[in-house]
Ligand SMILES: O=C(O)C1=C[C@@H](OP(=O)(O)O)[C@@H](O)[C@H](O)C1
């Protein structure tokens with residue numbers, strides 16, 4: 001069912017007590033799909049996330065020539081030669097815009113890329129420049145953004161390339177994912193301010209190794225992928241731990257308990273940092289038989305934290321900080337200005353609009369306790385801004401979340417799921 005727009009966020013007046021099963025990880029699903037499409041035989045992606053970002057990835061790989069069967073919960077990818085003359089819709093998915101071009105370079109024709117209006121402002125120029133230096137012809141308008149067209153010849157030379165990945169770890173992941181299929185492999189060096197979201201590169205490296213690809217990541221800021229076979233793999237996708245943020249956040253702010261089923265004891269997902277973050281805010285966090293259980297405190301504490309590795313948690317964490325009883329400072333996240341929207345500006349404006357005392361810094365936010373009141377919370381087509389809005393609305397009367405359906409980027413029927421916890 002399509003939720004009302006704006007959506008009156010459910011108000012949780014009593015401590016919540018819930019056990020939830022969350023949909024699969026976007027980051028794991030889209031990497032599994034890309035690697036399956038360049039593997040030597042069919043792969044299965046079990047418990048794949050079915051959402052806008054992953055459907056766009058499946059469609060992109062299908063447009064290149066792969067057969068992607070998404071009819072069941074377990075998606076089956078049968079690779080085939082990439083023939084080109086294809087069009088790829090990136091929507092607002094960074095993983096599609098960054099991960100598909102390096103494999104599209106292996107096709108024998110032209111592949112054009114475009115996406116949502118805001119996607120034309122998200123950075124991808126470093127990937128395009130790298131592809132040119134690795135031997136792929138790229139036509140763009142020189143701005144380093146969508147739209148652009150790649151002209152493949154069926155093979156890519158590969159070799160050494162230097163990128164500045166300070167704007168997004170996805171620039172590195174993109175090149176590594178394709179590298180084994182390049183004649184010389186790929187040797188990627190980062191030159192610039194520190195790379196954000198490093199756990200996501202570790203995830204890429206781990207999944208390449210699962211496919212039998214040799215990766216050397218022993219030096220800081222350098223990753224080498226050897227040319228060679230990419231074995232087919234049967235992947236089981238973990239629940240999306242970043243999308244657990246609003247649910248565990250609900251436990252934190254209501255003083256109740258939420259258990260997320262099947263939380264992995266070892267993972268490369270950056271969202272695992274929620275265990276530490278919520279602990280610092282005063283929650284009790286523990287593994288139980290069913291998964292990870294978080295119980296909220298009587299008084300939610302503010303947080304002084306560097307989110308550089310896990311910027312995608314910033315919207316939900318900032319919402320919790322706005323409800324905390326002591327001041328917070330979230331640091332190290334200048335790069336999230338290039339996410340689905342400029343998240344620092346959007347959070348300062350929308351939380352501030354409900355009465356929060358927020359100062360926007362070049363690389364973060366300071367948030368001091370202040371009484372909040374209801375009003376319209378804009379989401380800027382950003383699923384995680386919607387998570388922030390519903391969290392505030394859980395604790396404050398009269399919060400209306402604009403376009404809550406934008407959560408479909410990574411979570412099917414988020415609004416229905418959230419309301420069912422009431
Ligand atoms: O590789 C990935 O799957 C992702 C990497 C991160 O991007 P940035 O490095 O651009 O922050 C993260 O924020 C995004 O949600 C998913």
Ligand SMILES: C=C(OP(=O)(O)O)C(=O)O
Pocket residue numbers: 092093094095312339340384410
């Ligand atoms: C930054 C995000 O997404 P994307 O993969 O589009 O970069 C996100 O999901 O928070």
